[in-house]
Amino acid sequence: GAVVSQHPSWVICKSGTSVKIECRSLDFQATTMFWYRQFPKQSLMLMATSNEGSKATYEQGVEKDKFLINHASLTLSTLTVTSAHPEDSSFYICSVQKGGPHNEQFFGPGTRLTVL
């Protein structure tokens, strides 16, 4: 498997502020990481694919200026929710994939964001 951490595990912020979520691959170098969002009692929706050293690839309907992704190293990807609003409250989960697109993804523990 793979060990993935996320920080923080939960965060509460005021509307209009920005929040940064970190995703770390602890036991291997990940050129690709994925960011998902999960609303309560719903499925995971892929937001973007984070590529080390290049721009992230966003899924249709995801605002790239609102959800800034930086994959500055092979072990760290960050997701910044800019000017957060209550509708951005969700469970944000990252994942890593070892060895290529045919392999399973291993997920971080998730970050619960609540915007007041």
Place this chain on the structure above:
Amino acid sequence: AQKVTQAQTEISVVEKEDVTLDCVYETRDTTYYLFWYKQPPSGELVFLIRRNSFDEQNEISGRYSWNFQKSTSSFNFTITASQVVDSAVYFCALGLSNTGKLIFGQGTTLQVKP
């Protein structure tokens, strides 16, 4: 279109019962991957199994078994002699071979009562 359907939203069983979680997928790709993940109340997804589109052999791992049938585009998951610890949300996912992206089904919430 790529899609995964888990028609069972919630299932409730009594401990020791067998339970099957259904998964039907849609894709025009000839090469793809299928996965099952478990999401316990803690929220962290746990990988259970991966299957590629060329391998229809069924698999058994302890109390878990999977039945992959390309003819019906199904990848069903059976838990034998269920236990309370099996209570969780189970997701079936379709993996795209070129990008590695996962398309998740809506999930099935399994409640195992003592």
